[in-house]
Amino acid sequence: MTDPILDVRGISKSFGALKASNDVSLDLRDGEIHALIGPNGAGKSTLIQQIAGGLRPDTGTIWFDGVNITAESTVARARRGLGRTFQISSLAMEFTVLQNVMLGALGRRGGAFRFFSPVMKDRTMLETAYAALAQVGLEDFASATTAELSHGQRRQLEVAVALTLSPRVFLMDEPMAGLGTEGSHRLMDFLGTLRHRAPILLVEHDMDAVFYLADRISVLVYGQIIATGTADEIRANREVRTAYLGEEEDA
Template structure:
């Protein structure tokens, strides 16, 4: 059996008396989309922050791409191959679409250099950025100001920025948030094509997208994983039905 791309073992994180993560264990396998679902306040974003390195766990271990990364910071994890999109946009709104992606490509080199106007003349960076924009369908919007994009286009742009880092696995925190039906359908198709390039740990509230994409689903409630399984197994799990999924969500 192929080793997991990501393995989380017995991860715990408390904020005072609140246990945001309580002895969580899960993994992400090559070529897989593993969805993490649960009600608001279940601890999903807290878990993603620990995996990405922006929040230190109290106990437990995180292994990615065959290496213990528990003590590494966010930059080191990104350089190792972790790509992340955020629940709340981290884009530079005053910059153009292309400039945002060029900055991502520059970060992949591990250091910033020179004046920004010189960076925008770097042919290799521009090629990387333009290829990423084409992959997410934003090549025609390259010169637009990022603040003028629709919410859905900004989500696509975040994925393009992440692609410039050439990630070996993705952490995606609610990429469908704010998208209409058409945008969700397009992004679902793109993520489906992306999984063979880099497996995806997907936090998502759009259950249609989750059930369409996920090879496995883990359900997080009050900081604990109460079930992991296929879409059918999760749909038919009585504990999941009681704790999170209403009958109308499973029809």
């Protein structure tokens, strides 16, 4: 078995008396989708923020490709290849699709937004942006205003923004949120192919998507991982069925 590219070891994070992360360990390996599920308030967003660099854990370490990145900034982690998409879209709706990809690449590289106009003429960055759009199937929408895109296309655009940094790992926070059945199925197919470009740590409430996509699933309840396994193992786990999937134990 290969070493994990992302390895979270025993991280904890408290806010006063609330322990949002309690000795959490999980990892992500090349070519896989590892889903993180749990009820609302379980600490999933707090955990993702710690992995992405928005929050510093109180204890524990985060390793990326063999390097301890626990103290690194969000930008530094992005430069290493940690790509993130958000539960709530961070796209600029009034900008074109191409401008969003260019703006995202500039911001994640630590560029100053006052230099945005000259960057739009940078041939190398334009080629990178168009290549990213082609990879997600949005090359024909480059000049469209982002507000014109469907919800699913905006999710794909967020992936294109992340692709400009040639990510080694994707962190995805509820990409299916707000999608109808058809949009969810299209995005599920897209993510199924994307895993071969970079593995995905997926936070998702859509259990159909989780069980369809995930190679492994970790269940977070009250800040603790209570189980990790395949879809079949998680379905059969009595503690998970009681704590999260809403089933009562047999009398």
